[in-house]
Amino acid sequence: MSQKPLLNISNLQAQIGDKSILKGLNLSVKPGEVHAIMGPNGSGKSTLASVLAGREDYEVTGGEVLFDGQDLLEMSPEDRARAGVFLAFQYPVEIPGVSNANFLKTAVNEVRKSKGLEPLDSKDFLALMKEKMKLVEMDRQMTSRSVNEGFSGGEKKRNEIFQMAMLEPKLAILDETDSGLDIDALRIVAGGVNALRDGNRSFLVITHYQRLLDYIVPDFVHVLYKGRIVRSGTKELALELEEKGYDWIKDEVEA
Amino acid sequence: MNTTDNIITGFDNFELKSDALSDIRSKAIDSFIKNGFPTTRHEEWKYTSVKDIAEKLSLTTKRASAGSLKESAVNELMFAGKDVTLLVFENGLFQESLSSPLPNDYIIKNLASVLNDAAVKQYLGKIAQSENESFVALNTAFVNDGVFIHVPAKKVVDKPVHILYVNSGSEPAITRNLVIAEPESSIQLFESYHSLDETCEGLSTNVTEVVVKRNGNVTWVKAQLENELTSQISFTQVEQEQDSRFSSTVFTTGGHLVRNNLHIRLNGTNSNAHMYGLYLLSGEQLCDNHTLVDHAMPHCESNELYKGVLGGKSTGVFNGKIFVRQDAQKTNAYQSNKNILLSDDAQMNTKPQLEIFADDVKCSHGTTTGQLDDEALFYLRARGIGEQSARTLLNIAFAADVLNHIELETLKHNLQSIAEEKLMHS
């Protein structure tokens, strides 16, 4: 049975300065699917994530991205977020002076407004926060601190997943959310992600390690190399990569 | 006739010329005649031309008039709350009927009513000297009124004082404050400047003299909230004795041209001074902060943080001098000036000046001027926050740590709202 894809990327090309990074990338993600994206350092994984989220440093020079039937590339970053795209950053920035709670309240209410919903009042917002904090076992006092300021690497990643839980996107792109997490935090974060897998929400999980995929079991695994998806398979592909590395794929591509 | 000649003629005909201040008035006018108005050739006035201000001052040396300010308007401006000792001035003239009853457990009066007070005679014009400061000289020569506060030893004044200056016309308001905190006394002051409406082209010149004696504690918040046609020149000189504390916060969102000199002399061991500043500018506003901390004695600390957000074609100036004299060993002196430019046409001129003659001191200074952090902006937008709101949120965050130092909660919140309002439209 063919369902319409939530995200459809065709022949996407992007560059920064005159350096071309994505060189004709195709990917289709249906509602509810989890796709893992692996690939050597510098192959363009974070670039893909950034282009999808709307970072303006990258110039899209070709191709098309449809999200929920809309031309994603024409939309501002905030409109993409409001439409349901969420990027958990590989390197979340610190924003001194803006409290996590105030930031999230603004974000949640702007997203609600775009859907024609009333803003949450303080009481409902706090209740929502409490519920979602449990999901990632986040410490209460972290919400009153400035966004990511002085957070450890692991706390920052956890905060990303917490924000995802608050914003309830249609598509979550997790860029190396597992890096820098200790074993317990990895389990918690993966548990949070799995709790949000509801059969409709889709995930693009960028990772270097098979270990994460033991927890978040993907429907598909892709290898991104030199700006293209050069290999796609099921979860067994990740095991194969874990065992053999990327050389065999590189050899095939160069051949 | 040039502006200086006009001033001389104006002084000859000035109706307060022979009052109880006649001696210091005539000395001051002599100093003014010697120096004249500063021009942009003076290093201290390099970015700030006072040509228009000089014109205006020289043509209106008559006493100002008042009568347009109503209680309802005053009620809108009570940013430190209602539970304050309030002194209201219109165009520099004391408005007793709009002010609160003045307490008598310490001295707080409008200056014009106490010119024969012994402490006024002793200190007025002695703390802020006219010799090298033309605007201090002019203020001294032509002063109308202002506030005199004398807190006796060991007196802790609980109720904050709100000095409210409103311009309702185009005559210059020439005001003067003198505050003497005797040993172990303490008081909190809030001084605010306003325009009655958006069209009056007012001008204020204020000189404030503060003496904080041994173990005294004075906090001062100055909010410059006039319309964008009104200018202000203010000069504050503080003398601190041993173990004393002084904290000042200067908050500027209004004004066409605003020049603030804040000079602090740490004249006794173990005293400390905090100086905070926040200027949020738009349009063609200019705000020029000149600060000077003079560490004259050992074991003192000064801590200075000035921040600005500049949009439109606005101009900011920060000139921060720190002197550490030879005797002032074990001095800690910190200074920081940080700015965000919101447009290509806004400009900031920053000049820290440290002159250190003692060898065992800790001094640091830092300045930054830049744009909003693009990474942070993208992060907020990627969470669904619109670009304009995201910019405002970041600007508010940048400004917050200055106002966070204000201890009076109501005042802090009101000034935060004014800051947010301004940043929302910058």
Ligand SMILES: Nc1ncnc2c1ncn2[C@@H]1O[C@H](COP(=O)(O)OP(=O)(O)OP(=O)(O)O)[C@@H](O)[C@H]1O
């Ligand atoms: N701002 C930039 N300026 C110049 N080159 C850039 C910039 N951002 C990315 N690149 C280059 O683009 C290429 C792809 O980078 P990208 O961050 O997408 O890789 P990645 O697959 O996420 O790598 P990693 O696994 O190390 O995170 C790299 O060669 C990188 O150096």
Ligand SMILES: [Mg+2]
């Ligand atoms: Mg990456």
